[in-house]
Amino acid sequence: MLLARNGWSEHELGRRSGVSPRTINTITNQQSNATTGVIAKLARPFNLEPWHLLLPNLPDDSSLRSRIEDLIGYYCRADVETQGFVDHILRHGKLTP
Numbered sequence: 001m002l003l004a005r006n007g008w009s010e011h012e013l014g015r016r017s018g019v020s021p022r023t024i025n026t027i028t029n030q031q032s033n034a035t036t037g038v039i040a041k042l043a044r045p046f047n048l049e050p051w052h053l054l055l056p057n058l059p060d061d062s063s064l065r066s067r068i069e070d071l072i073g074y075y076c077r078a079d080v081e082t083q084g085f086v087d088h089i090l091r092h093g094k095l096t097p
Helices: 003-007 010-017 019-027 036-046 050-055 061-079 078-094
Strands: none
Touching: 003 010, 010 019, 019 036, 036 050, 036 061, 036 078, 050 061
């Protein structure tokens, strides 16, 4: 959607973001997941925060957006072990395996 809105191809986004067009293609075709670093690189050319790419249809409620922006920022700045812990809870809905 953002590519079409800007009239860009995957190659153009790749040039602007530093992410290979092949990686962009596999992400947009849901053949692989993007890392937080790749999401950040892809958001930059659109002048967006990375979380905007993850939650594009979030209601336009500034207090909710601010809290979600903070939460995602904390997650993105967390170490790998903490991110893994959060990912596990999100996947399984509990702390134990």
